[in-house]
Amino acid sequence: MELFTPKRLDSYQYIRVEEVRCLLRDLFRSAETPVLLKDHLYTMILNIMSRMVLGRKYTQEQSLSSGAPAAIVPQKEFKEMIEELMLLNGVINVGDFIPWLNFLDLQGYVKRMKNLGKRFDRFLEHVLEEHNERRRREGKAFVPRDMVDVLLELADDHSLEVKLERHCLKAFTLDMLAGGTDTSTITIEWAISEILKRPETFDKATEELDRVIGRGRWVEEEDVHRLPYIEAIVKETMRMHPVAPLLVPRLSREHTTVDGYDIPAGTGVLVNVWAIGRDPAVWDAPEEFRPERFVGSPIDLKGHHFELLPFGAGRRMCPGYSLGLKVVHLSLANLLHGFKWRLPPGMTAEELNMDEMIGVTAPRKVPLQAVVEPKLPAHLYYA
Structure with a gap:
């Protein structure tokens, strides 16, 4: 509730706009040559x-040099x-299902973890050390600038019912980085993949963007609610390709009892x-990508409609869903507004591999070019 308030997310809008513009500029420079979309999306x-x-930014594109700060990661x-x-x-x-084999770590997963x-x-x-150093240096003049700063202030609040220890701060930070990066990348890549399989979707999206936005500017976050077809593309993508197929x-x-099966407590x-x-x-024709099914539909992505639950529902639904939607809507709308999309020379829509990988998320098995x-x-x- 503290990290993802509307006011706080709005204060970071300039960051989202700047990085989306960097993505568009990079793709413009790579025009007419096949690009690995996932790499560009992931960087953004x-x-x-x-x-x-x-x-x-705690990452850099080049390899580490001897003089690079210790917290920088390639x-x-x-x-x-x-x-x-x-x-x-x-x-x-295997060890989770056959406990007496767990110590052998037959698949090597525990070692990798x-x-x-x-x-x-x-x-x-x-x-955390860098952030704490700034807090010490600035003293009473310290003002939180990012979410780690907010977490550190919460950790100092001794009135909290649950004390935030240092390992909690690291876990929260990792959750936000990993949960926000991989999932949004996967959703946008699947959306573009489905549009390449169904070119008429791109034509309808272009018509809406030209009519509402025009060709003299980029799409802003405030424009998204006036682009129902773009929102429908996002909903349809999340219906067919939920990034967390089994939620958490x-x-x-x-x-309780479900369809005649007894489900014990615990x-x-x-x-x-x-x-x-x-x-x-x-769903009618569930295997077909049809954004039109959501145009004018009351179904939303906030956990109110159980037939569409990409973020879950209730108190344990994804706390960052509003941020995720802002990033996905803004990025996808501008990618469709700024470029015509086609498959590499010699590849047809029928040949585009749409297989998924199995894991906690479901990315494309073969990255999209x-x-x-x-x-x-x-x-x-x-600009």
Whole structure:
């Protein structure tokens, strides 16, 4: 409630705008050549989250030099660390199901988890130390600039019912970085993939953008509510490709019965939103990408409608859903507004691989390669 207030998210709007413009400029420079979209999206969203959560970019594209600050991590390495985190969170570990085999670590997952934990811990220790040093240096004049600053102030509040220890601060920080970076990247990549499979969707999106925005400026966050078809594309993408197919694990608090099955209190529960989103009893033609189904529909993404729950529902729904939607809507709208999209030469829509990877998230198995063609005045890409 403290980290994701509307006022705080609005105060970071300039960061989101700056980084989206950097993405558009980078794609403009790569026009007419196949680009690996995921890499560009990942860089943009990691920069947004780093600046909002940590106060500055703690990654760099080049390899570490001897004079680089200790908290700086090469961007490629940080990306690999986040991807490893998401993979290990979703793997099936034999030792969890056959406890007497756990000590053998037959698949090597436990060893990988421990190594990854140490790498993240070193990075997050540097981040907290840098922030604490600024607090000490500025004294009473200190003003929180980012989410880590807010967390450190909360940790000093001894009236809190649950005390925030140092390991809690690191866990919160990692949750925000990982949860905000990987998920938004995956959603936008799937949206562009589906649009490439169904070109008429792009034509309808372009018509709406030209009519509402015009070709003399970029889409702003305040414009999104006037772009119902863009919002429908995001909803349809999240229906077909929820980034967390099983949400986060839950626990039944009391005994209940579901479809004739007894579910005792204390049972671990996984909600399969991937299956719900493709249930023919709920959706017409569930395997088809049809954003039109959401135009004029009252169904929203806030957990009020159980047929569409990409962020979950109730008190344990994703706390950062409003931030995620801001980033996805702004990025996708401008990507569709600024460029025509097509597959690399020689590839047809039927040949585009749409397989998913299995894990706590469901990214594309084969990263999307696409060719972009600018369709706005050139000066806008450098504005």
